[in-house]
Amino acid sequence: xxxxxxxxxxxxxxxxxxxxxxxxxxxxxxxxxxxxxxxxxxxxxxxxxxxxxxxxxxxxxxxxxxxxxxxxxxxxxxxxxxxxxxxxxxxxxxxxxxxxxxxxxxxxxxxxxxxxxxxxxxxxxxxxxxxxxxxxxxxxxxxxxxxxxxxxxxxxxxxxxxxxxxxxxxxxxxxxxxxxxxxxxxxxxxxxxxxxxxxxxxxxxxxxxxxxxxxxxxxxxxxxxxxxxxxxxxxxxxxxxx
Numbered sequence: 001x002x003x004x005x006x007x008x009x010x011x012x013x014x015x016x017x018x019x020x021x022x023x024x025x026x027x028x029x030x031x032x033x034x035x036x037x038x039x040x041x042x043x044x045x046x047x048x049x050x051x052x053x054x055x056x057x058x059x060x061x062x063x064x065x066x067x068x069x070x071x072x073x074x075x076x077x078x079x080x081x082x083x084x085x086x087x088x089x090x091x092x093x094x095x096x097x098x099x100x101x102x103x104x105x106x107x108x109x110x111x112x113x114x115x116x117x118x119x120x121x122x123x124x125x126x127x128x129x130x131x132x133x134x135x136x137x138x139x140x141x142x143x144x145x146x147x148x149x150x151x152x153x154x155x156x157x158x159x160x161x162x163x164x165x166x167x168x169x170x171x172x173x174x175x176x177x178x179x180x181x182x183x184x185x186x187x188x189x190x191x192x193x194x195x196x197x198x199x200x201x202x203x204x205x206x207x208x209x210x211x212x213x214x215x216x217x218x219x220x221x222x223x224x225x226x227x228x229x230x231x232x233x234x235x236x237x238x239x240x241x242x
Contacts, residue, residue: 032173034077038088038215038236043067045234047216053233057094057219068093068160073215073236077172084172086128086165088215093160093235099217100153100224100232101128101164105177105202107209116202116209119179121227122194127152128213130168131181134227141226142191150224172212173240176201193228204240211237 043053053067071093078085106117106124118126129151154164179199216232
């Protein structure tokens with residue numbers, strides 16, 4: 001082979017290697033990238049607040065009587081330097097509606113014993129939000145304090161479409177929620193729902209939990225409720241490693 005063709009072959013191999021590297025599921029900082037779809041929950045399933053899409057998200061006028069069966073949601077996570085960048089896209093869901101995203105912290109081990117949970121609320125999940133937003137989430141917790149400006153919330157448009165983007169200061173895959181970063185932590189704050197609130201890292205649930213991320217709507221009152229879910233209707237679940 002001539003030197004010209006050898007050089008050309010070398011260049012082609014280098015280009016092929018470059019494209020292969022660009023196609024690998026990693027981000028610029030070298031962390032893992034996940035692209036996946038959410039699982040749709042049944043529109044007639046009742047959340048712990050006793051609400052469902054079918055019962056509570058219908059409205060007068062031309063609405064889908066079956067609870068928007070074509071609704072879908074996709075997820076992309078990029079992890080880098082102890083952070084996670086999340087992009088969620090929803091399509092064909094209930095239009096002009098407020099939704100929030102939740103991160104599961106509680107699960108059940110192989111012997112059926114519960115573990116984990118939210119140490120400041122006593123629940124099993126927490127808003128998908130960076131720790132610097134915890135004071136604002138706490139301020140909107142409790143009766144009469146909800147609003148539609150939650151860091152884990154978003155609205156769909158008139159076509160039922162939405163894109164939610166956020167960056168959190170912890171890895172979702174193989175990580176833990178760093179409660180110890182709660183700014184100006186006051187365990188005696190009366191708005192903290194737990195009987196004995198505390199702050200310490202809590203592992204994020206994987207397949208041992210019912211979900212890792214969950215999307216819910218707030219059709220009954222149109223607002224989020226801070227650190228607690230409040231009245232909500234289940235839409236989508238995603239479990240890491242499933």
